[in-house]
Amino acid sequence: MRYAETGYHLEIDLTRGNIERVESDPRDTELYLGGLGTSAKIMWDRVPPEVNPFSPDNLVIFSAGLLCGTPATGCNRTIVTTISPQTELLAFSMMGGFWAPELKYAGYDKVILRGKSPDLVYLWIHNDQVEIRDASHLHGKGAVETQDLIRKELNEPKAQVAAIGLAGENRVFYASIEQGRSSASRGGIGAVMGDKRVKAIAVRGTKDVNVARPEEFLGLCKEVLDYIKWREENPIKGVMPILTGLGSPQEMKVHDEKWHTENFMWGNSRERRKGFWTEEIAKEWTETMENARTRLVSCYNCPMECGATITPPGMPTYMMKCFTKLTYTMAAFSDLDFGLKIAQKATEYGVDGFSAPQVMAFAIELYEEGILTDDDLPEFPEDNEGRFYYLLDKIVRREGIGDVLAEGTYWAAQKIGKGADKFAHNTIKKHEQLPLKLSMLNPIYFLMYSTGEKINITQIEGQFPQAPFPKREQREEFVKDWIQVPDEKFKQYFLDWELRGENSIPYYPTAEMTCDIVDWQERMHYIDDALGMCAGLSSFPLKPPYHIHNYPKFISAGAGIDMDEEKLTEAAKRYRTLVRAINIRRGMRRKDDKPPENHWKKRFPELEKELLDTYYKYKGWNNEGIPTKEYLDKMDLGYVSEDFLKRGILTDSEDAPSEEAPAENATVEEEKV
Amino acid sequence: MKGEKKKKIVKTIKIDVDKCNGCRACEVVCSAFHASPKYSSNNPARSRIRVIRDPLRDVYVPVCAGEYAVAECAGRDKYTIDGKEYDECAFCRASCPSRQEFKEPDSGLPLKCDMCEGEDEPLCVQWCLVDALTYEEREEEVEETEEQEELEIGLEALASKYGLQKIMETVARLSKKE
Numbered sequence: 092m093r094y095a096e097t098g099y100h101l102e103i104d105l106t107r108g109n110i111e112r113v114e115s116d117p118r119d120t121e122l123y124l125g126g127l128g129t130s131a132k133i134m135w136d137r138v139p140p141e142v143n144p145f146s147p148d149n150l151v152i153f154s155a156g157l158l159c160g161t162p163a164t165g166c167n168r169t170i171v172t173t174i175s176p177q178t179e180l181l182a183f184s185m186m187g188g189f190w191a192p193e194l195k196y197a198g199y200d201k202v203i204l205r206g207k208s209p210d211l212v213y214l215w216i217h218n219d220q221v222e223i224r225d226a227s228h229l230h231g232k233g234a235v236e237t238q239d240l241i242r243k244e245l246n247e248p249k250a251q252v253a254a255i256g257l258a259g260e261n262r263v264f265y266a267s268i269e270q271g272r273s274s275a276s277r278g279g280i281g282a283v284m285g286d287k288r289v290k291a292i293a294v295r296g297t298k299d300v301n302v303a304r305p306e307e308f309l310g311l312c313k314e315v316l317d318y319i320k321w322r323e324e325n326p327i328k329g330v331m332p333i334l335t336g337l338g339s340p341q342e343m344k345v346h347d348e349k350w351h352t353e354n355f356m357w358g359n360s361r362e363r364r365k366g367f368w369t370e371e372i373a374k375e376w377t378e379t380m381e382n383a384r385t386r387l388v389s390c391y392n393c394p395m396e397c398g399a400t401i402t403p404p405g406m407p408t409y410m411m412k413c414f415t416k417l418t419y420t421m422a423a424f425s426d427l428d429f430g431l432k433i434a435q436k437a438t439e440y441g442v443d444g445f446s447a448p449q450v451m452a453f454a455i456e457l458y459e460e461g462i463l464t465d466d467d468l469p470e471f472p473e474d475n476e477g478r479f480y481y482l483l484d485k486i487v488r489r490e491g492i493g494d495v496l497a498e499g500t501y502w503a504a505q506k507i508g509k510g511a512d513k514f515a516h517n518t519i520k521k522h523e524q525l526p527l528k529l530s531m532l533n534p535i536y537f538l539m540y541s542t543g544e545k546i547n548i549t550q551i552e553g554q555f556p557q558a559p560f561p562k563r564e565q566r567e568e569f570v571k572d573w574i575q576v577p578d579e580k581f582k583q584y585f586l587d588w589e590l591r592g593e594n595s596i597p598y599y600p601t602a603e604m605t606c607d608i609v610d611w612q613e614r615m616h617y618i619d620d621a622l623g624m625c626a627g628l629s630s631f632p633l634k635p636p637y638h639i640h641n642y643p644k645f646i647s648a649g650a651g652i653d654m655d656e657e658k659l660t661e662a663a664k665r666y667r668t669l670v671r672a673i674n675i676r677r678g679m680r681r682k683d684d685k686p687p688e689n690h691w692k693k694r695f696p697e698l699e700k701e702l703l704d705t706y707y708k709y710k711g712w713n714n715e716g717i718p719t720k721e722y723l724d725k726m727d728l729g730y731v732s733e734d735f736l737k738r739g740i741l742t743d744s745e746d747a748p749s750e751e752a753p754a755e756n757a758t759v760e761e762e763k764v
Numbered sequence: 765m766k767g768e769k770k771k772k773i774v775k776t777i778k779i780d781v782d783k784c785n786g787c788r789a790c791e792v793v794c795s796a797f798h799a800s801p802k803y804s805s806n807n808p809a810r811s812r813i814r815v816i817r818d819p820l821r822d823v824y825v826p827v828c829a830g831e832y833a834v835a836e837c838a839g840r841d842k843y844t845i846d847g848k849e850y851d852e853c854a855f856c857r858a859s860c861p862s863r864q865e866f867k868e869p870d871s872g873l874p875l876k877c878d879m880c881e882g883e884d885e886p887l888c889v890q891w892c893l894v895d896a897l898t899y900e901e902r903e904e905e906v907e908e909t910e911e912q913e914e915l916e917i918g919l920e921a922l923a924s925k926y927g928l929q930k931i932m933e934t935v936a937r938l939s940k941k942e
């Protein structure tokens with residue numbers, strides 16, 4: 092018997108309308124765990140670098156994590172992988188909610204979509220019964236609306252539905268997939284789903300998910316629940332409100348937005364507004380939120396309530412979580428009322444809450460600079476709010492200038508020309524980033540921004556405090572019950588970290604320490620993405636309930652795989668390297684590993700070079716960021732090194748970096764700054 | 765017969781629908797607890813508690829399975845509370861032919877909450893960290909005579925319907941069977 096996983100994939104060929112249930116190889120589970128790990132293996136095996144994002148040969152894989160469907164609290168992530176239209180690299184975006192456990196109960200670990208359907212369809216997976224159904228009547232329907240319509244039409248109130256909106260149907264490069272209170276937003280995964288003409292996937296399952304050692308597994312779950320209770324009663328002192336507790340950043344609960352509104356940038360990630368947060372605004376925004384918010388809601392099997400149902404006055408209900416609360420508000424220099432209202436439309440259209448507002452703010456800047464004119468923007472409203480609604484509608488319909496803006500700031504700037512690229516200033520690997528601009532380079536963040544291949548800072552940071560605590564006593568207090576560290580040395584790194592003086596940024600932590608810290612933070616995210624665990628209970632917050640010491644026990648007792656810390660670390664490194672390999676094969680190199688030029692005012696080119704050099708070595712990559720043959724072979728990735736040699740990505744004298752991307756891969760161009 | 769007072773424990777799960785966040789942790793653990801061997805599998809479709817949820821309409825009603833009903837109710841109720849309309853059957857605990865809830869997915873056999881026999885506190889309550897479910901035990905003193913009286917009232921009613929003789933015959937037959 093297979094434990095924790097079902098051992099089956101659903102292979103759906105949309106071109107032919109063919110559906111197959113295929114058994115997966117249990118050895119892959121040992122090597123790559125599940126979720127992102129095993130999906131990366133499939134992407135490597137089946138999507139060669141010549142395949143464009145909108146080619147029928149691109150795959151979209153919906154995967155449940157290895158432990159989804161077991162009683163492990165907060166383990167509910169669906170990991171969606173494909174080649175992103177925006178970055179042309181591997182996109183792997185997660186969504187919480189209820190979809191992944193339902194897929195497990197239906198008897199599958201993954202749904203693999205290939206080909207392209209001739210007409211708009213949706214999938215209905217009900218245990219062994221799987222159908223491709225006509226969705227022509229759902230064309231243009233909102234992503235939230237669609238979920239409800241499908242449940243009604245199937246007469247299955249318990250079906251979980253992941254759907255795209257108009258943005259996905261029209262292949263907007265930052266289109267999301269929406270599902271209940273969650274969405275898979277980053278990397279334009281919704282656009283690829285739309286390109287395949289799949290409007291939605293509905294799932295209902297009523298089968299068992301088994302665990303290998305039941306009593307032990309439940310005992311571990313109980314420990315986690317008890318720890319969550321304790322941790323909620325003992326918030327971390329000395330950090331900003333959203334970092335004190337567990338869960339995704341509790342934006343739906345917290346009213347005090349002084350920190351975000353005064354430290355994050357407004358507009359097109361341009362302007363910092365110190366002193367913005369007045370008592371009056373605090374009062375007004377609190378009222379807005381409390382009037383609109385009907386209930387705080389959780390994902391499957393989790394007490395944290397990080398999301399909320401939102402009903403702006405006179406508008407339909409939708410669900411929200413995290414920082415989307417403020418992205419529209421701040422990009423448009425408006426208020427929370429506007430932010431909640433436009434987010435309702437944006438959620439139905441199905442766009443990423445980070446990229447979409449930034450693209451719109453970018454367009455407004457171009458207009459103000461005269462790069463875009465009234466010809467491009469006929470009847471462009473005078474006010475910012477009006478302009479945002481105008482642009483959102485144009486973008487999701489790809490009408491006029493919207494057709495260009497639909498491809499994100501990087502590609503739009505290339506097409507618009509006239510110096511527009513200077514305004515697409517806040518991207519990494521062509522993907523819009525959080526609107527943050529800081530003063531002094533932080534070595535930890537430098538490496539994370541540069542090398543994080545999920546290309547979103549929140550998806551690599553966590554565990555280690557973002558800044559030093561001012562007093563030594565505070566630091567001593569903090570490390571006392573810091574059981575999550577993989578090694579005692581991390582406590583020392585933190586104890587010695589000072590706000591000023593010799594042991595402060597940018598030269599402290601040293602390059603070696605920085606590598607340790609970044610590697611630990613990244614590793615925990617990769618483990619979560621294979622197990623299907625929410626980062627909010629694991630890799631993201633300080634002192635989380637899941638960590639490198641109890642995870643091996645969960646995997647052993649749950650999946651029946653013999654696991655310890657070392658083996659788990661090895662596995663995580665293996666599929667992390669595979670993700671890198673997929674991107675390297677698509678042309679990514681050292682030149683792409685960098686933060687936005689203006690992320691920090693004070694930069695240190697020599698130090699940055701040292702950091703990158705040291706980290707590459709630490710990771711087993713050569714100077715170009717390419718995993719070496721020696722390292723690949725050691726990680727049981729001999730098939731990758733073979734492929735690299737064949738393609739000339741590595742040469743026999745392998746440390747000689749290959750400067751150029753391979754000829755057959757002309758899709759990734761160097762970013763000009 | 766004037767009997768002594770007898771103590772009876774009344775077990776109650778108190779449900780606060782306003783606190784429910786729809787996470788279904790209660791379903792998760794209930795299904796695991798009733799798996800055999802215990803905790804060996806997980807499947808909310810086997811759970812004896814169901815969260816009737818419709819997030820966009822803000823409906824969240826956790827319901828524990830009660831008795832099996834052979835037939836569906838002839839008439840149904842529809843409640844409106846605080847302006848929210850609840851579906852027919854939303855608060856009903858029966859495993860009933862009219863709906864999917866509280867039935868084993870394969871066999872269709874009815875499921876019933878057993879208050880997690882053998883546990884100090886029901887597991888669904890333990891796993892509901894937000895206190896939408898809380899547990900209360902109270903002792904109630906019941907006089908045996910009351911039960912006796914109830915029994916007599918019941919018997920009298922039956923006797924007037926079927927005649928005392930017929931009832932005595934039936935009792936005799938039933939006790940032989942046992």
Ligand code: SF4
Pocket residue numbers: 165166167187188337338339388389390391393394395396397398625626627628
């Ligand atoms: S911590 Fe929050 S986001 Fe994560 S699973 Fe729980 S409710 Fe969902």
Ligand code: SF4
Pocket residue numbers: 783784785786787788789790791815826891892893894895896897
């Ligand atoms: S565990 Fe509690 S909050 Fe979660 S669904 Fe059940 S009753 Fe609601």
Ligand code: SF4
Pocket residue numbers: 793794797811812813828829876877878879880881886887888889
């Ligand atoms: S009391 Fe026990 S049996 Fe009853 S619903 Fe709760 S968990 Fe299930």
